[in-house]
Amino acid sequence: MVKTITEKELDLIFPEDEVxxxxxxxxIRPFSFAETRVVATKxxxxxxxxxxxxxxxxxxxxxxxxAYEGIRDVIAMTLNINKNLVDRFDVxxxxxxxxxxxxxxxxxxxxxxxxxxxxxxxMFGMNDKEEAEQPES
Numbered sequence: 001m002v003k004t005i006t007e008k009e010l011d012l013i014f015p016e017d018e019v020x021x022x023x024x025x026x027x028i029r030p031f032s033f034a035e036t037r038v039v040a041t042k043x044x045x046x047x048x049x050x051x052x053x054x055x056x057x058x059x060x061x062x063x064x065x066x067a068y069e070g071i072r073d074v075i076a077m078t079l080n081i082n083k084n085l086v087d088r089f090d091v092x093x094x095x096x097x098x099x100x101x102x103x104x105x106x107x108x109x110x111x112x113x114x115x116x117x118x119x120x121x122x123m124f125g126m127n128d129k130e131e132a133e134q135p136e137s
Contacts, residue, residue: 019100021093026079028100038077042070071098 017028031039040047046067049059063071075097076083086094 017100017104019097021079021089021097026081026097028078028097028104031078031105035077039074042073043067046070074098074101 019026019028046063049063071094072083072086075086075089075094078101079086079097086097089097
């Protein structure tokens with residue numbers, strides 16, 4: 001007997017969200033494995049801020065100031081549009097896009113990939129908590 005995956009099950013595994021910008025509806029989905037490399041590379045300076053429970057004005061300022069090009073590239077990649085078009089978005093549209101992108105991908109990183117990375121780091125003795133507790137010589 002072959003089991004089929006229902007649409008509801010697919011929504012749980014691969015959730016999607018839609019965002020309307022300039023009258024166009026874009027579907028936002030979780031990052032693929034290849035896209036996570038782009039995100040990690042482009043946003044490495046500020047990626048930890050996206051895992052926070054609350055993003056305050058200071059965090060948004062740091063994200064916008066330190067990673068503008070990376071955010072633009074991630075928005076373009078996710079919406080499948082040219083990054084020059086993202087540069088022309090009004091501020092509200094850009095923040096709407098990044099908010100939806102974070103919403104779809106936040107739990108994936110914090111609940112799915114995060115624990116796996118911590119386990120892998122622990123296997124190789126790269127536990128940040130242990131290193132933080134070590135007194136400097």
